Amino acid sequence: MNLRPVDEQRAVCLNNIHPLERLELPLLDAQGCVLAEDVSALWPLPSFDNSSMDGYAVVAADVASASVDNPVTLTVIDDVPAGYRATERVTMGTAIRIMTGAPLPDGADAIVPVESTDAGIDNVTIWQGSVAGRFIRRAGEDVHTGEVVLSAGQLMGASQIAILAAAGHGSAPVHPRPRVVVISTGNELVEPGTPLKHGLIADSNSMMLVAAARASGAEAFRAGPVPDDEQRLMDTLDDQLVRADLLVTSGGVSMGAYDTVKAVLSRLGTVEFVKVAMQPGMPQGYGTLGEQGIPIVTLPGNPVSSYVSFEVFVRPMIRRMMGYADTERPRVDAVCTEAMTSPEGKTQFARVWLDYGESGWTVTPVGAQGSHILGGLARANALAVIAPHITHVSPGDVLPVMDLRNRVGAS
Numbered sequence: 001m002n003l004r005p006v007d008e009q010r011a012v013c014l015n016n017i018h019p020l021e022r023l024e025l026p027l028l029d030a031q032g033c034v035l036a037e038d039v040s041a042l043w044p045l046p047s048f049d050n051s052s053m054d055g056y057a058v059v060a061a062d063v064a065s066a067s068v069d070n071p072v073t074l075t076v077i078d079d080v081p082a083g084y085r086a087t088e089r090v091t092m093g094t095a096i097r098i099m100t101g102a103p104l105p106d107g108a109d110a111i112v113p114v115e116s117t118d119a120g121i122d123n124v125t126i127w128q129g130s131v132a133g134r135f136i137r138r139a140g141e142d143v144h145t146g147e148v149v150l151s152a153g154q155l156m157g158a159s160q161i162a163i164l165a166a167a168g169h170g171s172a173p174v175h176p177r178p179r180v181v182v183i184s185t186g187n188e189l190v191e192p193g194t195p196l197k198h199g200l201i202a203d204s205n206s207m208m209l210v211a212a213a214r215a216s217g218a219e220a221f222r223a224g225p226v227p228d229d230e231q232r233l234m235d236t237l238d239d240q241l242v243r244a245d246l247l248v249t250s251g252g253v254s255m256g257a258y259d260t261v262k263a264v265l266s267r268l269g270t271v272e273f274v275k276v277a278m279q280p281g282m283p284q285g286y287g288t289l290g291e292q293g294i295p296i297v298t299l300p301g302n303p304v305s306s307y308v309s310f311e312v313f314v315r316p317m318i319r320r321m322m323g324y325a326d327t328e329r330p331r332v333d334a335v336c337t338e339a340m341t342s343p344e345g346k347t348q349f350a351r352v353w354l355d356y357g358e359s360g361w362t363v364t365p366v367g368a369q370g371s372h373i374l375g376g377l378a379r380a381n382a383l384a385v386i387a388p389h390i391t392h393v394s395p396g397d398v399l400p401v402m403d404l405r406n407r408v409g410a411s
Helices: 006-014 158-166 204-215 230-241 260-268 303-322 374-379
Strands: 023-026 055-058 072-080 094-098 110-113 123-126 148-150 171-175 179-185 219-226 246-250 271-275 283-289 294-299 331-336 347-357 360-365 382-386 398-403
Touching (some): 006 283, 006 303, 055 072, 094 123, 179 204, 219 230, 246 303, 260 271, 260 283, 271 294, 303 347, 331 382
Parallel strands (some): 072 094
Antiparallel strands (some): 023 171, 347 382
């Protein structure tokens, strides 16, 4: 049997996938997107000299010698909360009460914290000396006007939104989230939560794949389940093309009499169906649909096969559409704690528990490795990658492991 290597199939899927076109989005709508270009500050940060403490703006020379034994008393001539500017000028013998973030009054060159005073209203007694510049944030000390504050390729998270907002921007140039439509097929599928009749199963695959696509950064939607009816499938595909950047199907790609996805898409001539040298997930399909050439990936129907195939082929496509330079899951080398077997000639993606301890990274298989075993998949947090030439893994052997834990900003 002629099997295509995993890396070759991944390359086929990624070959014509590019970052989605730049879109200017309001800052909060840009959260979770990747910047399409560098962004510079429109003004300095801070934009004006301001106080870093609640206290009193003074002339430093006035209080240079102040101490507990030799306090200095000044006349308070104004009161400045954040968002207001002093109307008076600080001169020798005077002070202005000031709050954190308020603009530095004219004439003042130091701030005395309220903790070093008697907190007076009309007059203030100060018992700790100061020097020029103390507790003052200078304009531009953080960011200069025109300085690049974020670079293309950065993920828009909370702190990135904060710096753009502070630097004068209400929107951000990003690659938008790709719109992924998931279509599950099969006469046996019913909506989750529906009481099951004999021979029927809940449509867990589409729920899983939509959740996985959203966790990858996409906007994802379910369409289906669609029965094994060729016209119904064609109608569903046509309906979804208008809103999809990527189509993903589950089921119907093997050699069975009711494998509708393969039957329908094979006639179009734009989708290739192959057998990939991997376990689980051997039957795969990839191509394009419609005048716009919307990419479509057809995944097998067994739930573990479907999920592993998503991780290996679909997730990298989503990440590239989003603008990530690195589309792969983080990988670590880990020591196996238990023996495992693997079929010769196929890359096995074994469901494992990845842990880090005093001896470093370790992996432990979780349950049976059958392509239908959802319980083991639910307990796994990683996939151990066993190369095609390896048929037996012993305790103590080291394997590359795909870390499936979603981490903020992780590729």
